[in-house]
Structure formats: structure tokens, C-alpha cells
Amino acid sequence: xxxxxxxxxxxxxxxxxxxxxxxxxxxxxxxxxxxMMRRVGHPDFLDxxxxxxxxxxxxxxxxxVPRGISRHVVxxxxxxxxxxxxxxxxxxxxxxxxxxxxELDRLLIPVVEVAALVTGRGTGRxxxxxxxxxxxxxxxxxxxxxxxxxxxRRALQTGxxxxxxxxxxxDALVNLLVRLHVVGFFWGDCSLSNTLFRLDAGDLAxxxxxxxxxxxxxxxxxxQRSHDLVVAGENLAGELxxxxxxxxxxxxxxxxxxxxxxxxxxxxxxxxTQEVSFAPDQRYRVEERVRQLNALxxxxxxxxxxxxxGGYRLRLNPRVVDPGYHVRTLQALTGLAVQENQARxxxxxxxxxRTELERGSAAGISESAAARRWLTxxxxxxxxxxxxxxxxxxxxxxxxxxxxxxxxxxxxxAGHDVGLDDTVASFVATVLSGETRPPGPAAS
Ligand SMILES: Nc1ncnc2c1ncn2[C@@H]1O[C@H](COP(=O)(O)OP(=O)(O)O)[C@@H](O)[C@H]1O
Ligand SMILES: [Mg+2]
Numbered sequence: 001x002x003x004x005x006x007x008x009x010x011x012x013x014x015x016x017x018x019x020x021x022x023x024x025x026x027x028x029x030x031x032x033x034x035x036m037m038r039r040v041g042h043p044d045f046l047d048x049x050x051x052x053x054x055x056x057x058x059x060x061x062x063x064x065v066p067r068g069i070s071r072h073v074v075x076x077x078x079x080x081x082x083x084x085x086x087x088x089x090x091x092x093x094x095x096x097x098x099x100x101x102x103e104l105d106r107l108l109i110p111v112v113e114v115a116a117l118v119t120g121r122g123t124g125r126x127x128x129x130x131x132x133x134x135x136x137x138x139x140x141x142x143x144x145x146x147x148x149x150x151x152x153r154r155a156l157q158t159g160x161x162x163x164x165x166x167x168x169x170x171d172a173l174v175n176l177l178v179r180l181h182v183v184g185f186f187w188g189d190c191s192l193s194n195t196l197f198r199l200d201a202g203d204l205a206x207x208x209x210x211x212x213x214x215x216x217x218x219x220x221x222x223x224q225r226s227h228d229l230v231v232a233g234e235n236l237a238g239e240l241x242x243x244x245x246x247x248x249x250x251x252x253x254x255x256x257x258x259x260x261x262x263x264x265x266x267x268x269x270x271x272x273t274q275e276v277s278f279a280p281d282q283r284y285r286v287e288e289r290v291r292q293l294n295a296l297x298x299x300x301x302x303x304x305x306x307x308x309x310g311g312y313r314l315r316l317n318p319r320v321v322d323p324g325y326h327v328r329t330l331q332a333l334t335g336l337a338v339q340e341n342q343a344r345x346x347x348x349x350x351x352x353x354r355t356e357l358e359r360g361s362a363a364g365i366s367e368s369a370a371a372r373r374w375l376t377x378x379x380x381x382x383x384x385x386x387x388x389x390x391x392x393x394x395x396x397x398x399x400x401x402x403x404x405x406x407x408x409x410x411x412x413x414a415g416h417d418v419g420l421d422d423t424v425a426s427f428v429a430t431v432l433s434g435e436t437r438p439p440g441p442a443a444s
Contacts, residue, residue: 037098038116043079045116045142051123053137054088066151068193068209076145083145084115091119093212094139100185100211101143107183108324110176110207110339112196116142146207148395149196155204156243156250165204166252172197172206174264175297177232178272179323180208182298186224188213191235199394201341201401219319229265233258271296272321276314286314297340299325333371336379338397345401350374378420385424390432403427 034050049057054073061077065085073088089097094117101114121137155165169192177190187194187208194210217224240254272293278285290300293316302320306313322328326343330336330350338346354370382403383396394402407423418426 034118034121036116036118039102039114042084042115042142042144043082045084045118048077050118050121050140051137054086054140065145068151070193070210083147085112085143085145087141087143088138089141089212091139094119094141097141097210097212097214100214100216101208103216104180104183104185104208104211108322108327109179109183109185110205111211112146112207112209113144114141115144118142143209146196146198146209148398149198149207150204152192152195152197152239153243153248155197156240156248156252158249158251166250166257168204169197169206170257170261170264172200172204173232173236174261174268176206176208177228177265178268181220181225181228181269182272182318182321182323184217184219184319186215186217186220187211187228188215188231189235190228190232192239193235198339199398200339201345201398202405203341205339205341225269229262233262236261268296272298273316273318275316277311278314279311282311289314289316293321294325297325297344298323299328333368334375334379336375336397342397342401345404346379346397349378349404353378382420382424385421386428386432390428393432399432402431406431 036045038044048061049059054075057075059077061079063076063078063083065076065083067074067076067085070087075086077084077086087094098114098117101111104111105113118140121139123137152169155169173190173192173195176195177187180187189210189212194208196207196209197204198207199205220228237254237258240250240252240257243250244254276285276289286303286305290303293300299322300316300320301322302317304315304317306315324340326340326347327338330338330343330347333350334346336343336346350371353374354365354367357365357370357373379400382400383391386399391399393399403420403423406427407418407420410418410423410426
């Protein structure tokens with residue numbers, strides 16, 4: 001279970017690397033044809049009525065799921081535990097979106113997992129048309145529904161259980177935009193509706209859901225970044241106005257919130273790219289700067305040092321900075337694929353565990369040995385201690401994060417360290433049992 005994350009940036013690129021299946025389908029009798037590209041690890045989708053426009057489908061696999069506003073027809077189907085989003089759009093756009101989603105995932109950007117692309121959907125012979133004439137339907141892009149994701153309406157509505165999350169939501173959006181810009185992605189339509197939000201160690205993490213207008217470049221110019229930010233601000237203000245018009249009480253001033261988003265973006269971008277000058281006897285500042293970026297969640301591949309009169313100047317090119325620092329580190333050590341803040345939290349706990357182990361051993365314990373033991377004896381044991389019927393309520397890494405918080409509360413109240421087993425028992429009895437089911441398909 002722990003190694004089978006529901007949806008984590010980068011995970012399918014690791015397990016099902018680039019192998020795509022191609023199927024040529026033929027619906028018997030009607031002569032309908034289509035072509036399907038599918039990434040491995042998903043159902044074959046061959047039982048769906050591809051010869052019909054998506055809007056007109058009547059099928060037992062169709063399910064209703066809370067969702068954002070869209071231009072295109074978007075519908076959802078269920079295959080066992082998994083839900084998939086189907087979006088009908090012109091072939092050229094669908095092909096581009098298919099490619100971009102896969103590419104972003106490879107770059108460890110949180111993004112919905114692309115599953116398949118259906119093109120060339122002929123409907124059979126056109127009545128009254130010349131012999132052999134076929135009408136062609138638009139393409140359908142299939143992505144895996146992101147489990148545990150929260151509709152932004154709910155997060156913004158004051159008084160709901162996640163109410164007052166506007167601050168975390170803004171941070172998540174800004175963080176996503178900065179990460180995208182670091183890898184050279186111009187979104188062109190950053191908005192709340194094109195983003196999904198998910199709990200990430202108490203904060204929110206934002207996922208890209210719609211890349212139809214996106215472009216991937218080797219690097220973005222300042223002009224491209226500014227343009228993207230302006231669009232994001234306009235979309236955000238517009239969406240907040242729409243929510244108010246629909247009677248959703250979010251208590252936010254649309255324009256001021258959009259400005260605040262831009263301010264936060266510029267602050268984070270500045271922290272990432274600022275140059276640092278230091279004296280000849282302050283060479284440790286290079287290391288310090290790298291750590292500062294790691295703490296922000298970025299891995300640094302290369303630093304550029306310029307020697308000048310009286311000292312050095314340290315420059316960082318965004319091209320050599322990669323998002324997902326904690327995700328990568330945790331994955332390398334444990335195989336766990338989780339979100340960025342969760343990974344940071346888990347790594348902290350792993351470090352604490354290693355210190356504890358080392359206290360009882362003269363030889364010291366390597367990081368990888370400690371990681372192996374921590375995975376089975378701490379992480380997996382904690383997740384397994386939660387009764388099966390309650391497990392679907394939180395993602396494993398989020399559950400673990402909450403157990404850690406709970407342990408801290410209990411220990412503080414008791415005035416001494418409370419063990420993991422007692423913590424889990426108390427957590428299940430008091431917190432988890434009262435927790436409402438997560439939004440999304442499970443709730444509908
Ligand atoms: N994989 C997915 N997981 C969860 N929700 C999704 C997924 N794909 C689409 N949605 C929902 O459907 C809405 C519309 O999808 P989107 O790709 O933005 O369509 P459009 O291009 O028409 O704007 C999104 O706002 C989101 O709520
Ligand atoms: Mg959209």
C-alpha cells in the first residue's frame with residue numbers, strides 16, 4: 001500500500017516508463033473506427049461507446065464527480081477503484097495536452113496522470129453522403145481522476161471544514177506556478193478551475209489539470225513569466241467574482257487577492273534566483289544558499305560563482321534548479337512517492353528515528369539502513385495500525401503526518417514522550433473516527 005501511491009508527481013514515469021500501447025479498435029457492426037494511445041497500468045477503455053459524442057453517452061461506467069468549470073465536455077467513468085476524467089476536444093489540442101501532461105510528470109511537477117488518448121473516431125457511414133464518407137468526432141483525452149482532491153469552492157467557502165484556506169490555497173497556486181516556470185512551462189491559462197488542490201502535510205498542494213494552452217520551453221523569459229502571472233491574476237479575480245455571484249461566501253476582495261498572489265509569486269521567484277555576494281572567507285555561504293533552496297523544495301544541480309574585486313558572487317540559473325527536492329530525496333531513500341511537504345515531514349521523522357537508533361549503537365547507522373528500518377517499523381506499521389474501514393479517509397502519507405502531529409499533542413499534554421502505538425490508538429479513536437470522508441468520487 002505504501003509503495004502504491006494513489007497519485008504522486010512523477011510516479012508513473014518511474015514505474016511505467018514511457019511505454020505506450022497502441023490499440024486500433026473496431027466496433028463491430030457499426031463500422032466505427034478509432035485509434036487509442038494508452039499508457040500502461042490503466043484499463044483498456046475498449047468497452048466505451050467511442051462512436052458517439054461524449055455528451056450523448058449513456059453508460060453504466062459514468063459517474064458524477066464534483067468538478068470545476070470547463071469549456072469542453074468533461075465526463076467521468078469508473079473502473080473498479082479508479083475513476084477517469086474524459087475530455088472531448090479537437091485532436092491537435094488533445095495530442096498536445098497528452099504530450100505536455102506526460103512531460104510535466106517526468107519533470108516532477110504535480111499534474112493529473114494522463115492515461116490515454118483516443119483519436120480518429122469515425123462514426124460509421126454518413127447517411128446520404130458519398131460512399132465511404134465518414135464524419136469524425138473530436139478526440140478524447142483520458143486522465144486519472146486525482147483522488148483526495150478538493151474542489152476550490154469548498155476550500156474557499158467560509159464556515160466549511162476547510163474554510164479559511166484561502167491563504168494556503170494562494171500559496172499552493174504560487175508554488176505551482178513558480179515550479180512550472182522553473183522548468184520552462186508557460187501555462188497561458190493558470191486558474192483555480194485548471195488546478196486541483198490536495199492536502200499536503202497540513203498545507204495544500206496544487207496540481208495542474210488543464211495544459212491545453214501550455215508551452216514547454218528550454219527556459220522562460222521574464223516577459224513570458226510576467227504574462228503568465230497577469231493571466232493567472234485575471235483568472236483568479238474573475239473566479240472569485242463568479243463565486244460571489246453564485247452566493248459562495250469567501251470574504252475575499254478579488255482584486256486585492258490577485259495582487260497578493262502576484263506579490264507572493266515575485267517574492268518566491270526572488271528567493272530562488274537572487275544573487276548572493278560573499279567575502280573570500282565566507283565560502284560556506286554557497287552551501288548555505290543551496291540548503292536554503294532545498295528548504296524551499298528545490299534541488300540545485302549547479303551553482304555559478306563569479307570571482308570579483310573583494311569577493312565572490314553566486315549566481316543561480318533557474319534552468320539548473322529542479323522542483324521536488326524532498327520528493328526526490330525521500331523516494332531515493334525509501335521508494336515512497338508522496339507530495340513535497342509530506343516528503344519533508346517524513347524525512348524529518350526519518351532523521352529523528354536515525355538519531356534514536358544511533359544513540360543505542362556504537363558503530364552508527366547509515367542513512368539507507370535507517371531508512372529501510374524506518375519504512376517498515378515506523379511508516380508502514382503506523383499505516384497498517386489504522387483499521388481497514390478507516391484507511392480510505394486519508395492518503396497514507398497525510399495520515400502519517402497527522403499521527404505525528406497527534407503524537408506531539410499527546411506528549412505535550414502528558415509531559416513525556418508518548419509511544420507510537422498509543423498515539424495511533426488514540427488517533428484512530430478520537431480524530432479519525434470523526435473525520436468526514438474526503439470529497440470526490442468516494443462521496444458522490
Ligand atoms: N483528472 C482529473 N481529476 C479530477 N478532476 C478533473 C480531472 N480532469 C478534469 N477534472 C475536472 O474537470 C474540470 C474541467 O477540466 P479541464 O481539463 O479544465 O477542461 P477544459 O479544458 O474544458 O477547461 C476541471 O476543472 C476539474 O475539476
Ligand atoms: Mg479548464
